[in-house]
Amino acid sequence: MKKSARFFIFLAAFLAALAVCFTNAKKINADIFSLVNFENSIEQTALKSMLDSASNEFLLASNSPEFLEKSENLATQSGIFEEFAAKQDVNLTSYLTQLNALKIALLNEQTYELLVKDKNEFFKQSAQNLFNQFAFKPLNAKDDFFALSSHMSLDGSKISLNLSNLMLEAAHEGGKFYFVKARLKPDYEPRNLIKFYENVREMAAGDAVQAYASCGALYGAYGKAGGDKESAVMSAVSLSFCAIFLLLAFKNLRIFCVVFVAIFGFACGLAASLLIYESLSVMVVVIGTSLVGLMFDFALHWLGKNQNAPVAAASVRPMLKIFLLG
Numbered sequence: 184m185k186k187s188a189r190f191f192i193f194l195a196a197f198l199a200a201l202a203v204c205f206t207n208a209k210k211i212n213a214d215i216f217s218l219v220n221f222e223n224s225i226e227q228t229a230l231k232s233m234l235d236s237a238s239n240e241f242l243l244a245s246n247s248p249e250f251l252e253k254s255e256n257l258a259t260q261s262g263i264f265e266e267f268a269a270k271q272d273v274n275l276t277s278y279l280t281q282l283n284a285l286k287i288a289l290l291n292e293q294t295y296e297l298l299v300k301d302k303n304e305f306f307k308q309s310a311q312n313l314f315n316q317f318a319f320k321p322l323n324a325k326d327d328f329f330a331l332s333s334h335m336s337l338d339g340s341k342i343s344l345n346l347s348n349l350m351l352e353a354a355h356e357g358g359k360f361y362f363v364k365a366r367l368k369p370d371y372e373p374r375n376l377i378k379f380y381e382n383v384r385e386m387a388a389g390d391a392v393q394a395y396a397s398c399g400a401l402y403g404a405y406g407k408a409g410g411d412k413e414s415a416v417m418s419a420v421s422l423s424f425c426a427i428f429l430l431l432a433f434k435n436l437r438i439f440c441v442v443f444v445a446i447f448g449f450a451c452g453l454a455a456s457l458l459i460y461e462s463l464s465v466m467v468v469v470i471g472t473s474l475v476g477l478m479f480d481f482a483l484h485w486l487g488k489n490q491n492a493p494v495a496a497a498s499v500r501p502m503l504k505i506f507l508l509g
Contacts, residue, residue, distance in 0.1 A: 197447050203454035212462050238399050239265075241365040243383070247392040248350055248361045254383055254394075258365065261379040263372065267365040270349040360393075373404035433486065441486070445478045 241264070245251050251269040258267035345352045351362040367376070380401055387394035429438050452471065456463055 193447065197450060200447075200450040200454035203457060204450060207454075207457040210457050210461065210463050211468060212464050238403075239367040239369070241267075241367055241396070241398040241400070243363040243365065243394065243396050244360050245387070245392055245394040246358055246360050247390065248348055250387065250390055250392045250394060251350070251361055251363050253386065253390075254363070257379060257382055257386070261375055261382075263368055263375045263379060265366045265368045267363065269361075269363050271344060271351065367398075367400055371400075373400070373407055376401055376404045377408065429483075433490065438486070441479060441482045444482050445475045448478045449475055 243251065243254060245254075248269070255267055255269045258264045343352060344350075345361075351364070352359050353362070354360075376398075380396055383394060383396065426439070430436075432438075449472070452474075453468065456467070456471075
């Protein structure tokens with residue numbers, strides 16, 4: 184068979200392998216939990232749903248409600264959030280109706296003891312609060328004449344809803360912090376998430392307020408950015424040393440053509456795997472790249488053995504035993 188015919192046969196096989204890889208790329212599963220053997224599909228679905236929900240949550244806390252409202256504008260401009268609202272969207276009428284029904288049951292212990300031991304003092308304080316425009320009164324005087332709703336105990340949760348601004352708040356070290364619980368879009372860009380977080384930090388520093396963010400995706404975005412940088416540096420250094428050693432050993436630039444052998448072998452192997460299996464874990468692909476070293480090892484050993492000697496077609500046969508043993 185002529186060399187040109189062999190070349191076109193391998194080229195056609197390579198192009199076919201690339202076509203298979205691109206058309207079946209969706210079969211590659213990036214979920215590491217796909218490697219776990221679940222007893223049934225319900226467990227797998229529940230775990231995936233829980234992880235997806237937790238990974239897309241973004242929590243922002245600040246001691247300034249105005250700052251959170253300004254951060255909502257930044258979130259809208261970033262375009263990475265599916266949901267970001269500083270103020271809670273609640274049915275206030277329904278909430279106050281339930282509050283009116285439960286105001287006696289939710290009395291705190293201090294107010295209850297005062298009402299039992301000294302009801303006159305309690306009524307005196309209630310009368311004063313009735314005319315105090317600065318007193319906290321969730322319900323109007325018609326529904327709550329004695330302002331019982333002002334003495335409710337909701338200690339079951341440290342985070343409560345502030346009815347004056349419809350924001351989530353919590354007391355901390357003598358002060359108050361307000362919260363925004365947001366949700367990221369499924370297809371958000373990690374770099375845009377980092378940019379949003381840095382803009383929030385700059386705005387908090389400019390306004391001289393405290394702001395804290397908690398988000399698993401944010402940690403992952405910083406980890407990915409750092410990992411990509413380290414990987415690029417290590418790859419550049421290792422490839423540079425490999426190129427130098429190959430040039431020193433073979434003293435011929437054509438030695439770098441061996442790269443095409445590895446590319447061809449990896450493309451064919453990945454294409455065959457995608458055709459055989461319904462789903463392929465990304466960890467299998469990563470581990471499979473380590474086998475590329477065997478391709479280089481075999482080719483370089485064969486070339487090294489035949490250096491400065493005519494290369495015959497049969498010269499590869501003695502190397503097959505070594506390759507199979509490896």
